[in-house]
Amino acid sequence: MTTRVAELFAEARTDAGQLQAALHVEQVAALAYAAAADEPLEGAERAQALRFAEHERRHAAAFETLLFALTVPVRAHAGPEDLDALLPRLIDADRSDALRGLAALEGAAIAGHQLMGRRLLALDALRTVATVMAGGAQHLVVLRHALGKTPLTHTYETGR
Amino acid sequence: MLGVRLSGTENGVVGRAGPRPRDGSYSRRRFLAAAAVLAGALLTACGRDAARERTPTDAEVFDGLLRRELVAGAAVARVAGAAAVARQDEQHAERLREVAGSAVTGRLPDPGGDLRGALARKQEGVFAYVDALPQLEDPELRVLVMRVAASEAAHLAALRLAAGGEPVPDAFAGFSGAPA
Numbered sequence: 001m002t003t004r005v006a007e008l009f010a011e012a013r014t015d016a017g018q019l020q021a022a023l024h025v026e027q028v029a030a031l032a033y034a035a036a037a038d039e040p041l042e043g044a045e046r047a048q049a050l051r052f053a054e055h056e057r058r059h060a061a062a063f064e065t066l067l068f069a070l071t072v073p074v075r076a077h078a079g080p081e082d083l084d085a086l087l088p089r090l091i092d093a094d095r096s097d098a099l100r101g102l103a104a105l106e107g108a109a110i111a112g113h114q115l116m117g118r119r120l121l122a123l124d125a126l127r128t129v130a131t132v133m134a135g136g137a138q139h140l141v142v143l144r145h146a147l148g149k150t151p152l153t154h155t156y157e158t159g160r
Numbered sequence: 161m162l163g164v165r166l167s168g169t170e171n172g173v174v175g176r177a178g179p180r181p182r183d184g185s186y187s188r189r190r191f192l193a194a195a196a197v198l199a200g201a202l203l204t205a206c207g208r209d210a211a212r213e214r215t216p217t218d219a220e221v222f223d224g225l226l227r228r229e230l231v232a233g234a235a236v237a238r239v240a241g242a243a244a245v246a247r248q249d250e251q252h253a254e255r256l257r258e259v260a261g262s263a264v265t266g267r268l269p270d271p272g273g274d275l276r277g278a279l280a281r282k283q284e285g286v287f288a289y290v291d292a293l294p295q296l297e298d299p300e301l302r303v304l305v306m307r308v309a310a311s312e313a314a315h316l317a318a319l320r321l322a323a324g325g326e327p328v329p330d331a332f333a334g335f336s337g338a339p340a
Binding site (some may be wrong): 113136 | 248
């Protein structure tokens with residue numbers, strides 16, 4: 001899964017292409033959290049997943065706005081088939097596997113955003129990318145905590 | 161997740177750390193309005209931003225970031241149970257110092273001595289790292305700053321989590337309430 005996300009970012013050659021890749025991953029992340037909240041997460045974890053799904057939708061909206069600024073229309077929206085392509089076993093996953101999958105997706109997105117830091121030409125747009133990335137890093141802390149992983153934070157957060 | 165309690169007080173802490181919205185006011189509409197301003201800037205820019213002509217050198221940018229990091233690190237170092245975060249802050253400062261190529265001189269502000277102050281200084285640090293990105297010429301330094309910014313944002317979540325607060329109160333790591 002992380003390989004496919006990395007490919008999406010790596011294949012993008014223009015600012016618009018990079019923002020489209022980022023948009024797609026955020027849309028899929030929103031679907032992933034919603035699916036995990038549907039099943040298998042329960043209780044407080046389910047509530048948090050629903051909150052994070054909303055965060056991901058806001059991230060996607062931010063990328064849509066940046067694409068609008070580049071006069072790139074956003075017509076396609078990620079659907080269940082896209083979720084299945086990036087997180088193929090999420091639907092049938094148990095709690096731990098679902099959390100691991102979500103963490104992997106967040107990490108891959110962070111790595112992709114940092115690649116944009118190297119390649120994006122419209123540098124003002126990088127601020128928005130970085131705020132989305134920072135939000136993802138915070139999600140990652142919660143997911144690591146839920147998985148019982150330590151440390152929760154890294155000196156240089158690369159998503160990996 | 162995950163057994164974490166919501167805490168209105170915690171949100172208040174962040175409110176003092178930087179521009180934060182009132183409950184219900186940092187809607188998608190508000191963020192999109194801010195993003196639209198950015199969009200305007202993008203439309204008027206051609207390739208690299210014209211504002212870059214007035215920006216400081218990368219080393220100067222890092223010198224400013226180092227000051228922020230030292231203040232935030234000093235604040236965290238006074239918080240019980242935050243040793244791991246404090247160690248990572250020291251490593252951030254060391255790397256920033258290497259790039260800045262100079263030692264910070266002059267008196268740094270008093271960082272305060274409690275969790276609330278540490279969170280406030282951390283949030284200011286995240287704002288500073290993100291704000292610095294378009295000013296940096298070297299792409300590798302931009303990546304470095306993004307990695308440190310992500311780490312600092314993660315520190316905020318981890319400290320809130322350890323204190324029993326909501327670890328991620330904002331989708332954009334505290335930026336949703338930023339003035340448009």
